[in-house]
Amino acid sequence: MNAQNLEQRIKNIERELEEFKKRGAATKTNRMLHKKWRRSLFRVAISLSSAYVGVGMYLHFLHFPNPWIRATIPVVTIMIFLFIELLLKRLWLKYKNKKAKADGKLIIV
Numbered sequence: 001m002n003a004q005n006l007e008q009r010i011k012n013i014e015r016e017l018e019e020f021k022k023r024g025a026a027t028k029t030n031r032m033l034h035k036k037w038r039r040s041l042f043r044v045a046i047s048l049s050s051a052y053v054g055v056g057m058y059l060h061f062l063h064f065p066n067p068w069i070r071a072t073i074p075v076v077t078i079m080i081f082l083f084i085e086l087l088l089k090r091l092w093l094k095y096k097n098k099k100a101k102a103d104g105k106l107i108i109v
Contacts, residue, residue: 044082048075 059067
């Protein structure tokens with residue numbers, strides 16, 4: 001009976017380990033999808049277009065002259081900041097990787 005009990009416990013542990021591996025794989029997949037969404041061009045386009053519509057409607061309701069032309073200014077500003085952020089991030093990662101190679105470390109980003 002002790003050997004059967006031990007076999008049953010081993011089977012339970014193996015089953016729990018498989019469930020744990022499945023959850024870990026699902027979490028990793030969700031994390032990768034979230035990273036792709038954060039960096040996606042679609043998200044940026046949706047954000048910029050909603051900002052344009054929102055600012056345009058705000059200026060229209062306040063009776064500004066040419067509200068839809070004036071609404072492009074904030075959108076272009078946001079776009080410039082996004083591109084500057086991407087440029088600075090690439091430069092920073094390049095600097096960190098160069099420094100890590102000199103120190104013999106590995107950086108994974």
